[in-house]
Amino acid sequence: MTTPRLTAVEVVGHRGEVADYLDRESSTLRERAYAVARTVTDPELPMLTLGDLGVLRDVEVTDDGEVVLAITPTYSGCPAMAAMRDDLVRSLGEVGIKARVRVQLSPAWSTDWISERGRTALAEAGISPPRHGVATTRHTGPVPITLGVTRRSVTCPQCGSAATELTSEFGPTSCKALYRCTDCLEPFEHVKEI
Amino acid sequence: MTDLHRDPESSEESARSSVGNLPKTASTDVAHQPTHPAPNPAEAHGSVYDGLLEGDAAHWAFGTDFEDPLAGVDTTIPEGVDARALAAYSLALADDALIASHRLAQWTSNAPDLEDDIALANIALDLLGQARLLLARAAAADPSLVPALPEGSPVPPEDALAFFRGDQEFRNVRLVETGNGDFAVTIVKALLFACARMAVLERLVDSRDTVLAAVAAKGVKELTYHRDYAGRWFLTLAQGTEESRRRLEAALRQVWPLYPELFDTHEAERVAAEQGVGVDPATTRDEVDAVLDQVFAVSGVERPEVGRMAAVAGRTGRDGMHTEALSHLLAEMQSVARAHPAGQW
Numbered sequence: 001m002t003t004p005r006l007t008a009v010e011v012v013g014h015r016g017e018v019a020d021y022l023d024r025e026s027s028t029l030r031e032r033a034y035a036v037a038r039t040v041t042d043p044e045l046p047m048l049t050l051g052d053l054g055v056l057r058d059v060e061v062t063d064d065g066e067v068v069l070a071i072t073p074t075y076s077g078c079p080a081m082a083a084m085r086d087d088l089v090r091s092l093g094e095v096g097i098k099a100r101v102r103v104q105l106s107p108a109w110s111t112d113w114i115s116e117r118g119r120t121a122l123a124e125a126g127i128s129p130p131r132h133g134v135a136t137t138r139h140t141g142p143v144p145i146t147l148g149v150t151r152r153s154v155t156c157p158q159c160g161s162a163a164t165e166l167t168s169e170f171g172p173t174s175c176k177a178l179y180r181c182t183d184c185l186e187p188f189e190h191v192k193e194i
Numbered sequence: 195m196t197d198l199h200r201d202p203e204s205s206e207e208s209a210r211s212s213v214g215n216l217p218k219t220a221s222t223d224v225a226h227q228p229t230h231p232a233p234n235p236a237e238a239h240g241s242v243y244d245g246l247l248e249g250d251a252a253h254w255a256f257g258t259d260f261e262d263p264l265a266g267v268d269t270t271i272p273e274g275v276d277a278r279a280l281a282a283y284s285l286a287l288a289d290d291a292l293i294a295s296h297r298l299a300q301w302t303s304n305a306p307d308l309e310d311d312i313a314l315a316n317i318a319l320d321l322l323g324q325a326r327l328l329l330a331r332a333a334a335a336d337p338s339l340v341p342a343l344p345e346g347s348p349v350p351p352e353d354a355l356a357f358f359r360g361d362q363e364f365r366n367v368r369l370v371e372t373g374n375g376d377f378a379v380t381i382v383k384a385l386l387f388a389c390a391r392m393a394v395l396e397r398l399v400d401s402r403d404t405v406l407a408a409v410a411a412k413g414v415k416e417l418t419y420h421r422d423y424a425g426r427w428f429l430t431l432a433q434g435t436e437e438s439r440r441r442l443e444a445a446l447r448q449v450w451p452l453y454p455e456l457f458d459t460h461e462a463e464r465v466a467a468e469q470g471v472g473v474d475p476a477t478t479r480d481e482v483d484a485v486l487d488q489v490f491a492v493s494g495v496e497r498p499e500v501g502r503m504a505a506v507a508g509r510t511g512r513d514g515m516h517t518e519a520l521s522h523l524l525a526e527m528q529s530v531a532r533a534h535p536a537g538q539w
């Protein structure tokens with residue numbers, strides 16, 4: 001048995017309104033745990049917090065008073081899961097909260113879960129943020145193969161030009177594609193929509 | 195951000211900016227505490243490196259921690275499902291991904307250019323992640339599959355399955371184990387494999403096993419990129435130079451005999467499909483053929499007319515009957531783990 005818990009939608013969808021939806025009875029520990037957990041940063045995209053990246057899916061407090069955090073991998077082979085878990089446990093430990101981290105596989109992470117603040121932080125760090133709302137469009141029937149170049153309206157995070165071209169759909173981390181700007185000629189990374 | 199020179203005041207400041215415009219409450223104040231105590235270089239009695247040695251060793255655990263990838267995931271067997279059948283099916287899907295991943299990883303630092311080096315490594319990483327989850331799923335469903343290791347060995351079940359089984363215990367289709375050949379052979383193998391696996395995973399999202407369904411849902415997103423990559427290179431090689439086209443056509447003739455095996459219904463697949471946890475690959479054949487025909491048509495390439503590679507005494511990859519290529523691959527992949535069965539990594 002556990003106390004009532006935040007749903008993933010509440011955690012992910014209403015960031016910045018921590019106090020609004022917490023149940024008064026047992027809010028203190030969860031609220032504190034969530035407040036710390038969501039500001040822990042991603043090991044590979046350190047300008048993003050785990051909250052803004054959308055990988056922190058759930059926070060609950062068990063009857064034994066243990067805080068259990070749920071995180072979801074961005075990609076199946078995400079090598080940062082262990083680092084995220086360790087960072088979460090350590091960060092909470094530093095404010096006196098004993099926490100455990102569990103893996104939540106479903107629903108699969110989507111770039112649509114990256115918050116507006118996260119998108120802004122990516123752009124400020126010179127990384128083109130994923131377009132919103134295209135990733136979770138439900139397909140009916142099999143996904144078609146795309147033999148032409150992927151069409152995205154991606155603007156250069158350096159100069160703002162829309163004259164950009166795809167170099168490769170695969171980049172230095174699983175979540176990024178490589179682009180270059182044909183105006184300022186700078187290469188840059190784009191977080192690709194999944 | 196690695197900032198050893200950060201003083202307590204500025205780290206307070208950066209923590210504050212990272213929570214943006216949150217209304218200031220008692221709870222959000224908690225987040226303003228610096229999470230990484232930083233050494234102060236101005237202090238006469240210490241150096242900036244002192245901070246590296248204090249605190250929690252977790253700072254140094256990156257990449258070295260192999261805790262259960264299914265930690266906290268509900269691995270209860272769905273009602274009416276035979277656990278051994280579920281495990282056997284998971285193992286087959288896992289081995290396809292693991293061996294395909296290892297072959298692709300062999301291109302790292304050897305690909306025609308840096309972008310493709312990175313692309314092939316990324317695809318290999320996605321498949322390795324799928325393999326790890328599926329091996330863990332197989333081990334959770336049927337622990338008797340996991341090879342016994344010396345008392346006290348820290349090797350987790352999914353690693354024991356990857357590194358301590360012999361070639362005849364691997365259940366992958368033979369297509370994924372064959373050598374990389376030239377870039378054209380690799381592209382043809384990648385295309386056929388991605389098309390077939392995509393079609394299976396698109397159906398597996400409805401598996402009654404929630405773990406397989408979740409792995410499939412994520413896998414479909416990843417495979418979409420893999421398949422597009424292979425399809426585009428197929429087209430590029432076909433429409434490139436005379437030499438690239440010659441190599442592509444040769445590669446297609448060479449790999450094609452292993453294509454039909456992707457759709458054979460093995461016992462593990464038949465039972466898993468019957469129980470609503472797996473997919474019978476035979477049911478995907480028409481759809482995969484149609485996708486490939488589309489690629490062939492755009493590329494101006496004929497579907498090859500070569501027969502399939504024979505089964506050996508009725509047995510193929512799913513039965514543990516492999517080509518010599520798998521033994522060589524495993525010798526390389528497993529040697530370090532086998533030399534140190536009690537090793538801590």
Ligand SMILES: [Zn+2]
Pocket residue numbers: 156157158159160161181182183184185186
């Ligand atoms: Zn530019």
